[in-house]
Each structure stands twice: as C-alpha cells, then as structure tokens.
Amino acid sequence: MGNVSKRIFGIDLGTTYSSISYVDEYGKAVIIPNAENERTTPSVVFFDEGSIVVGDVAKESAKLYPNDVVSFVKRSMGEPNFIFVHNAEEYRAEEISAYILKKLAQDAEQFLGEKVTDVVITCPAYFGINEREATRKAGEIAGFNVRQIINEPTAAAIAYGSLDTTDDRVVLVYDLGGGTFDVTMIDIKKDSVEVICTGGDHHLGGKDWDDRIVAYLVEMFQTETGTDEDILDDPDTWQDLQLSAEKAKKILSQRPNAPISVTHGGERVKIAMDRTKFEEITADLIERTIEFTRQMLEDAKGKGYQSFHEFILVGGASRMPQVRERIESEFKVVPKIFDPDESVAKGAAIYGWKLTLNDDLIQRLSVKSKKTISHVDDISEMIARKELSADDVKEAAREVADETGYTLPSVESAMMKVKNVTSKSFGVVAHNTRDEQIVFNIVLRNTAVPISRQKKFYTAIPNQKSVLIRIMESETSMIEVPEDHAVEIKTAILTLPPNLPADLPIDITFNLNEEGRLHVTAVETSQTRQVEVILDTSSVISGDDFDRAKARSQSLVIH
Numbered sequence: 001m002g003n004v005s006k007r008i009f010g011i012d013l014g015t016t017y018s019s020i021s022y023v024d025e026y027g028k029a030v031i032i033p034n035a036e037n038e039r040t041t042p043s044v045v046f047f048d049e050g051s052i053v054v055g056d057v058a059k060e061s062a063k064l065y066p067n068d069v070v071s072f073v074k075r076s077m078g079e080p081n082f083i084f085v086h087n088a089e090e091y092r093a094e095e096i097s098a099y100i101l102k103k104l105a106q107d108a109e110q111f112l113g114e115k116v117t118d119v120v121i122t123c124p125a126y127f128g129i130n131e132r133e134a135t136r137k138a139g140e141i142a143g144f145n146v147r148q149i150i151n152e153p154t155a156a157a158i159a160y161g162s163l164d165t166t167d168d169r170v171v172l173v174y175d176l177g178g179g180t181f182d183v184t185m186i187d188i189k190k191d192s193v194e195v196i197c198t199g200g201d202h203h204l205g206g207k208d209w210d211d212r213i214v215a216y217l218v219e220m221f222q223t224e225t226g227t228d229e230d231i232l233d234d235p236d237t238w239q240d241l242q243l244s245a246e247k248a249k250k251i252l253s254q255r256p257n258a259p260i261s262v263t264h265g266g267e268r269v270k271i272a273m274d275r276t277k278f279e280e281i282t283a284d285l286i287e288r289t290i291e292f293t294r295q296m297l298e299d300a301k302g303k304g305y306q307s308f309h310e311f312i313l314v315g316g317a318s319r320m321p322q323v324r325e326r327i328e329s330e331f332k333v334v335p336k337i338f339d340p341d342e343s344v345a346k347g348a349a350i351y352g353w354k355l356t357l358n359d360d361l362i363q364r365l366s367v368k369s370k371k372t373i374s375h376v377d378d379i380s381e382m383i384a385r386k387e388l389s390a391d392d393v394k395e396a397a398r399e400v401a402d403e404t405g406y407t408l409p410s411v412e413s414a415m416m417k418v419k420n421v422t423s424k425s426f427g428v429v430a431h432n433t434r435d436e437q438i439v440f441n442i443v444l445r446n447t448a449v450p451i452s453r454q455k456k457f458y459t460a461i462p463n464q465k466s467v468l469i470r471i472m473e474s475e476t477s478m479i480e481v482p483e484d485h486a487v488e489i490k491t492a493i494l495t496l497p498p499n500l501p502a503d504l505p506i507d508i509t510f511n512l513n514e515e516g517r518l519h520v521t522a523v524e525t526s527q528t529r530q531v532e533v534i535l536d537t538s539s540v541i542s543g544d545d546f547d548r549a550k551a552r553s554q555s556l557v558i559h
Contacts, residue, residue: 007022007023007352007353007356008118008147008353008356009108009119010345010346010348011120011348012342012344013043013074013100014040014043014074014178014344015072015075015205015207016043016179016207016316017040017043017316017341018043018101019039019104019342020107020108020345021342021345021348022108022112022349027406027407031342032107033107033111034104034107035106035110036055038056039341039342041056041103041104041107042054042055042056042058042059043072043178044058044062044069044070044071045058046058046061046065047069047086048061048068048559051557051559052556054099054102054558055103063239064236066235066236066239068086070084073097074180075179075180075202076093077097077127077131078093078127078128078130078132079093092549095141097134098141098142099142099558101121101142102142102143102556103558106557106558116144117144118144118145119147120148120150120352120355121138121139121149122149122152122344122345122348123150124151124177124181124182124200125152125182125184126200126201129489129517129518132149133540135149137546140546140550141546141550147352147355149516150348150515151182151184152177152180152182152314153175153183153184153186154420155343155344155345156314156347157173157188157347158347158351158418159343159344159350160343160347161188161416162350168188168189168190169188169309170305170308171308171310171312172297172312173312174314174315174335175200175314176205176206176315176317177315177316177317178206178207179206180201180203180204181201181202181289182199182200183200184198184200184296185300192417193416193417194418194419194448195420196421197296199292199293199296209285210246212282212285213244213273214232214238217244217245217260218230218231218232220271221264221267225267225269229265234264234265237264248260252274252275252320253319253320256275257275258272258274258278260272275321287326290330299446299477311335311336313335313336313338314338314340318337318340354413354414357410360400361376361414362375364400365382365393369382369388369392376414376415376417377417420448420449421449422443422445422446422447422451422516424445425473425474425477426441426442426443427440427441427443427471428442428470428471437483438481439472439474439483439485440457441480445477449512452509454507454508455507455508456506456508457506457508458505458506459503461502462502463499465495465498466495467493467494468493469493469494469508469522469531471489471490471492472487472489492522492531494524494531495529506523508520508522509521
C-alpha cells in the first residue's frame with residue numbers, strides 16, 4: 001500500500017466481548033488478535049492493587065476477587081448512579097469502558113507496530129442520547145479521536161454489504177449480543193446502506209440467558225441439599241455460577257446436555273442440564289426478541305416496506321439453536337448466521353476506512369472546485385449544480401487510488417452513503433389545548449437522520465420572566481405522550497425580556513446529527529433572545545470528573 005491518510009480503526013465495544021479491526025492493503029476488514037492471540041477480548045476489568053487488568057485474566061480473577069472485578073459495564077453506560085469504588089477512588093462506567101478500549105488499542109499497536117489514534121466505535125441501535133454520549137466520552141478518556149459512533153446493526157450491514165454482490169436487497173439484522181438486543185431493517189444498495197427502522201432493548205442479551213441458568217442451578221442446589229439459603233449472597237459462589245452458566249449455554253448450543261457442578265458451603269451438587277430445560281426456562285426471553293421484531297416490521301410497513309429478502313443473525317448469542325428455530329417458526333424464513341462475533345467490528349473498520357478515503361477525496365475536490373466541501377454527500381449536489389463534474393470526481397478518485405494503492409473501484413465505493421434513523425423520540429414538556437402537562441415530541445423515533453425540526457410554543461402568562469425547557473426522550477412513536485412515559489435528559493432556561501404579553505411565540509429547534517447527537521435551540525421572537533443546548537447530558541461524565549478520568553487513563557498501562 002502506498003501513502004495513506006491516518007488509519008481509522010473500528011471497535012466493537014461489547015457487553016461481554018470486544019474487538020478491534022482495520023482494513024488492510026487489499027481493502028479487506030481484518031480482526032486484530034489481542035496479546036493472548038484471541039480475536040475477541042472479554043469486556044471485564046480487574047482492579048489489581050496498582051494495576052488494571054482487562055480480558056481473560058480479569059475474567060478468571062473474578063472467581064478469587066469478585067469485589068475487584070467489573071463485568072457488563074456497557075449496561076451502565078450513561079447511568080448517573082453507577083459508581084465503582086476501589087481503594088477510595090470512584091470510577092464511572094465511561095472510565096471503566098475506556099480501559100477496555102485501551103487494552104484493544106495497546107494490543108493492536110503491538111501487533112501492527114502502528115499507533116491507534118482515530119476510531120469508529122459501535123453502540124446498540126437502541127442506545128439513547130446519554131448512552132451514545134457516554135460511549136464517545138469513553139473513547140476520549142482512552143485518548144482517541146472518536147471520528148464517529150455508529151449503530152452495531154448498521155456496522156454489521158456495512159460488513160455484509162461489502163461482500164461481492166451487486167444485488168439490491170432489504171435485510172433484517174437480528175443482533176443478539178451478550179447484553180443488548182437490536183433488530184433493524186436495512187436497505188442495502190450498491191451505493192448506499194439505509195436504515196429503515198430499528199427496535200430493541202439494551203438490557204436484553206445473552207447474559208439474561210446466563211442468569212436464568214444461574215437461577216435454575218440455585219433452585220436445584222436448594223432442592224438437593226434441603227436448604228433455603230440464597231447461595232448467591234456469597235460473592236464467590238455467585239461469580240462461580242455466572243462462569244458455569246456461560247459455559248453451559250455455549251455447550252448447549254452445540255450439544256443436547258451440559259453437566260454442571262455447584263459447590264457451596266462445603267457441599268457439592270452435580271446437575272445435568274439438557275437443552276429442553278434450558279429452552280423452557282428462557283422461552284420468554286426469546287419471545288421478547290420476537291415481539292420487538294414484530295413491532296419493527298409494523299413500523300417498516302408504515303414506511304412502505306412490506307417484506308425483506310434476508311434475515312441476518314449477528315451477535316454471539318444468536319448461535320443458540322432456539323433463536324434460529326423460533327425465527328423460522330414465526331417468520332417462515334431461514335435466517336442466515338453472518339460472522340456473529342466479528343461483523344460489527346469489521347463493519348466499523350470499513351466505515352472508518354471509507355471516512356479516510358473520503359477525507360482524501362474531499363480535500364482534492366475542494367481544491368479543484370475552490371469551494372469548501374464538508375461532507376461526501378455534498379459532492380452529488382455540487383455535480384447537480386455544475387460546480388463539479390463527474391470527471392472531476394473520477395480524476396480525484398484515481399489520484400487517491402494511485403496514492404494509496406487501493407483499486408479505483410474500492411475508492412469509488414468509499415462514497416457509499418450510510419443513512420441512519422433515530423431509535424428514540426425527542427421532545428419537550430408543554431401544555432396541550434386541554435391544559436394538561438405532556439411531552440410533545442418534535443422528532444419521532446425511526447426518523448431518518450440528520451434531521452432538523454422546529455416547533456412553535458407559547459408563553460403561559462403576561463410578563464413571564466423565563467421559560468424552563470425540559471428536553472425529554474421516549475420510546476413511543478406518538479407526538480403527545482404522558483410525562484411519565486418519557487425520561488428527562490437535559491434542561492435549559494431561556495430568560496425573557498420584561499413586559500411581554502402572554503402567548504409570546506417561542507421557536508424550539510431540534511437538530512439530530514448522523515450519530516444521534518442532539519442540539520437544541522430555543523428562540524423568543526420579540527428580541528430574538530435564544531438559548532442553545534448541546535446534549536452533553538448531566539448523567540454523562542464531564543467537567544473535573546472527565547479530566548481526572550482522562551489523566552488517570554493516560555498514565556496507565558493496561559495488562
């Protein structure tokens with residue numbers, strides 16, 4: 001490969017396992033093995049006195065030091081009440097996630113002999129504003145330039161769409177990971193990947209199947225020993241059962257039976273679990289994924305998509321036979337398992353690679369046109385306005401191909417458009433015509449992004465001194481929803497000039513960008529006073545806490 005702009009790596013920051021990928025000199029996405037020569041790294045962090053250990057060793061250490069190990073931290077991203085305390089130091093979920101990211105980067109740097117600086121990080125499609133911002137902050141604490149946060153099913157679709165095919169197709173991506181579930185319909189064309197709609201639950205994943213096995217093991221132990229003690233109160237027993245449950249789940253995905261041994265309080269009970277019992281105690285979990293899929297398909301019909309061509313399974317938990325069997329039964333389709341552990345990281349790497357090539361193309365075309373081009377999507381509009389010609393674009397692509405060593409078709413494919421949707425609805429608290437306080441949604445879920453929407457509201461009384469703007473997030477598609485059906489994610493106060501009449505118009509504008517970050521502007525129309533809110537939400541690490549976490553992270557070597 002010739003000269004190339006700074007490489008952008010793709011990172012799948014998973015609930016149970018994480019991985020990092022890059023695009024090689026042949027334009028192929030490659031997973032980078034970690035220092036233990038494994039292609040995925042357990043998302044587990046062990047605070048071992050003065051050092052931080054991430055991965056397999058941390059996971060095994062949970063048996064001996066359960067109070068010093070953090071697992072499943074992704075489920076706590078963006079939650080204000082999550083604090084892990086070790087040696088009187090407090091750690092937020094963003095900082096702990098940053099240690100996982102640093103481990104991936106350190107191992108990649110050792111493998112490639114190249115510094116990891118720019119990254120694309122994935123998150124569940126159903127992550128809201130808080131969780132997305134927390135994911136970005138985790139990358140920044142780890143010392144990265146986070147180029148973009150993209151949805152996991154979108155990344156998987158990009159990886160799938162990069163396969164050698166020219167067929168346009170609508171795919172349904174069923175992504176059941178270790179801790180999150182998304183189901184997303186995506187329209188894949190030669191020059192675009194467009195998300196139609198998405199649904200899911202970021203508190204539903206393979207861990208929930210593990211927890212059902214644990215509950216069953218506790219019940220069987222109590223029956224065999226005649227005790228009513230809750231053996232999960234013992235941290236060592238709890239941790240041992242968690243590891244045994246995960247192992248049993250994997251065995252039962254391959255074989256009909258899994259022997260399990262439970263040891264507690266000097267007693268040992270051997271339990272033979274079969275697949276039938278496993279599927280029986282987890283049937284309601286699989287039904288939740290089916291219900292989310294039904295809802296998503298109904299939303300897709302509202303957008304004119306009555307059917308799909310392929311049903312793609314990604315995420316490690318999608319290997320369970322009950323997933324495939326239940327989908328076949330419900331939707332009369334044979335699902336296709338597509339690279340369940342690696343497709344998300346690879347898709348993120350391909351997306352990052354496209355950003356890199358697009359940077360080069362934009363720079364060259366800006367020089368040719370003598371105009372500032374901020375986004376690759378601007379190019380087609382400039383061609384339409386005759387500010388650029390198709391030959392100009394072809395020439396710039398050829399120059400990039402010659403400089404980087406990639407083929408011309410590869411460089412041209414980098415201009416593929418990726419269109420996403422918002423997984424939540426966003427609005428403000430207001431009074432309706434019946435004087436009821438409700439949430440009025442300005443942007444509805446499954447709306448294509450980027451999007452800018454404005455709505456006019458009015459002051460309530462004469463000489464009102466200020467307006468409290470409460471920005472809300474919800475999972476409904478309705479315009480008006482009860483206040484208790486939404487979550488407040490930020491507030492702002494717009495100060496008003498004196499002596500204003502009642503019913504003064506207030507224009508509130510919501511701008512949502514490609515990765516789901518929200519910017520809100522409120523303007524009173526008499527003297528054009530305004531307040532702007534950029535959603536660095538209050539529940540996400542910020543200020544001095546963020547600076548301390550970043551400084552702490554930079555001084556650490558992750559083992």
